[in-house]
Amino acid sequence: MRYVVLLRGINVGGRNKVPMAALKGLLADTFEGVQSYIQSGNLILEADGRASDVAAHIERVLPTGFDLESPSIRALVLDSEAYREVLAGAPSGFGADPETYRYDVAFYMGVTAGEVEPHIPVNPEVDDVLVGERAFYHRRVAALASRSRVNKIVGTPVYPSLTIRNWRTTTRLGEMLGSAPTSGTTAG
Secondary structure, three states, rough: OOEEEEEEOOOOOOOOOOOOOHHHHHHHHOOOOEEEEEOOOEEEOOOOOOHHHHHHHHHHHHHHHHOOOOOOOOOEEEEEEHHHHHHHOOOOOOOOOOEEEEEEEEEEEOOOOOOOOHOOOOOOOOEEEEEOOEEEEEEEEHHHHOOOOOOHHHHHOHHHHEEEHHHHHHHHHHHHHOOOOOOOEEEO
């Protein structure tokens, strides 16, 4: 089965550096068709196990291959169907006007929409948020992005259970998931 893997907490602010080529090498010992996209912990791979087993394995081997400063590095692993549900759950027109808006997807990791929603502050002049089943979708006016309130979610108890990707990365991973694996490919 093909999976999308989203790592939370690596290559952020110069901490927990995990070079994608080295990560692919570490994971290639266990998984097939490992592909990465940009340097922020986005992978496509093939595995026989369940998503939860793949996530547990990745979280277990990361500290053996890299010098990590934080124990809060987590892996969200979604099978093709679950990932396509995230893509299909986006509001109509989401991502269509990148000159005017910035678009992000905040994936839930072990929390529900009901647990996350009360912690999403919005500025109605800047932010539009749609809370979906597996993620919430955030669109903000690019020229007013500094006035967005959604970034205040960082200080909430649900923030460690989110991993955020921009819409371009989210859709590119969907494209990679749908295409045949290419051994050793790194995009971005």
